[in-house]
Amino acid sequence: MRERTIFALVVVSLLLIAIGYFVATRLDLSWLMPVQASSRAVIVDQLFRFMLGIATVIFLIVEGALIYAVIRFRRKAGDENDAAPVHGNNALEFVWTLIPAVIVAVISIYSYQVLTQIESPVKDRLVVEMVARQFVWEFHYPEADVSSHELHLPIDRTVIFQITSEDVVHSFWVPEFRVKKDATPGQVSELVVTPTRLGRYSVLCAELCGPFHAGMIADVVVESESEFERWLAEQAGDDEIMQVQEQPDEQTSVETEAVEESQVLAEGRALYLQFGCGACHVLADAGGIGIVGPTLDGIAEIAASRRLGVEANVYLQESILAPDAYVVEGYSAGLMPGDYGDRMSEDEVEALVEYLMNQ
Numbered sequence: 001m002r003e004r005t006i007f008a009l010v011v012v013s014l015l016l017i018a019i020g021y022f023v024a025t026r027l028d029l030s031w032l033m034p035v036q037a038s039s040r041a042v043i044v045d046q047l048f049r050f051m052l053g054i055a056t057v058i059f060l061i062v063e064g065a066l067i068y069a070v071i072r073f074r075r076k077a078g079d080e081n082d083a084a085p086v087h088g089n090n091a092l093e094f095v096w097t098l099i100p101a102v103i104v105a106v107i108s109i110y111s112y113q114v115l116t117q118i119e120s121p122v123k124d125r126l127v128v129e130m131v132a133r134q135f136v137w138e139f140h141y142p143e144a145d146v147s148s149h150e151l152h153l154p155i156d157r158t159v160i161f162q163i164t165s166e167d168v169v170h171s172f173w174v175p176e177f178r179v180k181k182d183a184t185p186g187q188v189s190e191l192v193v194t195p196t197r198l199g200r201y202s203v204l205c206a207e208l209c210g211p212f213h214a215g216m217i218a219d220v221v222v223e224s225e226s227e228f229e230r231w232l233a234e235q236a237g238d239d240e241i242m243q244v245q246e247q248p249d250e251q252t253s254v255e256t257e258a259v260e261e262s263q264v265l266a267e268g269r270a271l272y273l274q275f276g277c278g279a280c281h282v283l284a285d286a287g288g289i290g291i292v293g294p295t296l297d298g299i300a301e302i303a304a305s306r307r308l309g310v311e312a313n314v315y316l317q318e319s320i321l322a323p324d325a326y327v328v329e330g331y332s333a334g335l336m337p338g339d340y341g342d343r344m345s346e347d348e349v350e351a352l353v354e355y356l357m358n359q
């Protein structure tokens with residue numbers, strides 16, 4: 001009988017090891033995981049599979065023992081006795097403390113190795129500064145002095161992100177890159193990634209940061225080095241074109257006024273995009289999709305009649321600088337950040353109001 005028990009335990013142990021090994025190395029997990037789009041994704045996934053293999057074995061032991069006990073020791077018909085009392089078992093306690101301790105130690109060492117590998121210093125890194133705000137990401141390429149709401153990255157080049165937040169804690173997350181890092185106000189966190197797969201992915205926010213947290217999404221475009229350079233030059237070029245337009249010569253005052261007006265509107269629209277207003281408001285002209293705040297389509301007309309005796313532009317300015325001074329019925333106070341007056345100059349607020357007055 002005892003020999004049979006030992007034999008059964010050996011067979012079960014070998015079977016469990018085989019299953020754990022299969023899960024850790026062979027099992028097709030492509031249905032479960034996003035594609036691997038960075039060099040670190042491969043080693044992070046290996047670590048994940050390793051832990052999944054161990055977890056599978058533990059799950060089978062625990063559930064198997066439970067099912068075995070339920071069947072083997074179930075109450076027989078007519079048996080009214082209590083079970084025999086058990087007063088501890090030192091050998092058992094020792095074993096079930098030692099085994100988890102060993103597993104945790106092995107996973108810690110392995111994880112540490114993975115961490116040093118993915119954070120190993122690489123020369124020639126592309127620096128991208130990133131600012132998170134409710135509810136928008138802004139990326140800045142300091143070498144080219146280009147800012148964007150879309151993250152463009154050249155393939156196979158190591159990027160170092162310098163991440164911070166201007167309001168609450170957000171978390172930078174690109175599942176395909178297997179990266180996640182908190183964006184903390186007053187602090188710059190660094191994150192190193194090497195994209196290895198062309199394509200379009202999404203930056204998501206992985207920290208509950210307010211009512212539109214789930215909509216805090218930006219596009220990531222991984223492209224060839226030459227496409228990236230072209231994009232960067234285009235972005236830098238846009239700024240230059242705007243600067244050239246700022247110095248018109250030999251124009252009549254009417255033309256100058258018209259040019260100035262269109263510049264103000266363009267600036268207002270750029271500010272609307274820069275500050276991510278579309279995360280909370282609908283506006284056809286700038287592509288806003290948010291429903292947290294009132295729609296801004298046709299806002300000029302709406303603003304003119306919303307509050308008796310308050311002119312439209314005054315109303316809009318107040319709505320930007322002191323959003324809780326008047327809250328439109330059906331919407332909540334305390335959602336729109338109240339610090340736009342600190343983050344925008346007076347001219348910028350004016351441009352934004354002017355832009356909205358034309359919607």
Ligand code: CUA
Binds near residue numbers: 132206209213216
């Ligand atoms: Cu930002 Cu959630």
